[in-house]
Amino acid sequence: MDEQEFTEWAVGRQRLLLRSAYLLTGDAHRAEDLVQEALTKVAMRWARLADGNPTAYALTIITRDNISWWRRRREVPGEATDAVARREEPEIAMVVHRALQRLTVAQRRVVVLRHFDDLTERETAEILGVSIGTVKSQNAAALARLRDGAPELLDLIGRTP
Template sequence: MAIDEASYREFVLVRRRGLLRTAYLLTGDWHGAEDLVQETLTKLYLSWRRVRSREDAPSYARRIMLNAYVDSTRRPWRREHAVAVLPERPGGGDPADAADPDTRSRLMTALAGVPPKQRAALVLRFWEDLSVEQVADLLDCSTGNVKSQTARGLDRLRELLGPAQLAAIKEVR
């Protein structure tokens, strides 16, 4: 049985940009994010016949991406990893720098200081807007673990950004 490439294409067209954004928040740079998305979509292609329903596909892709991201952080020789401090990029650098460079730089530098699992929990909870249960399922851990990872991630961000920036964020769900 051949892979249904039409439905795969449709998925890529609809979801790729969202995946790239999440990947960027995880990795901290667009090049790393693109690599992560390419790897995710390649693995998804190989598994496409086994994705039982199209509704499951986003979650399936997210899981692949999370695994690839966590894996890249534990096996640094395989892939590039986020640096603790963003390097200077004189002229012609990342276009994101032009938008709100101060906020971007501060947040991304702060995120780089958050351990990978905590960072993943923050991105999934507050960017992807997933529930604790959904994040637990994706990260393959307990809901209590997600809550503690999220709380520790927020503490770390507050510590790095200053209390005023993130004082309003609370773990409410």
């Protein structure tokens, strides 16, 4: 394994992965744990992943590990933590968090991957292990829900109400 190459990749992607994990979970500590676990799994497979898309693999791990976590506890990600207030732009972070909480878990995953991580429908489908049609329908349902209940978020992701 080329340790330096992995380290450079990890340092360059850690913020993106942490943001995605936080948006999925609403919990800064769990997000950090998910990212740490994903980075460990990527490191163990770096020789195979280095020439591919290790970021997509890490996002897949984060998404699936989060699903497994709340399935084991039979709970859906909940309320905002104090970490929201410590972000660089607390008003925006609070708007985003409140808006995402209005979505189902499936809708939230699609919105985070499509609009915050800027992945294609195909990439999102591969990461989530669903069809492109499911991504499209979940995205449409989420945007409709946000249009009605959180138009301020649509402005942030570049959609018009």
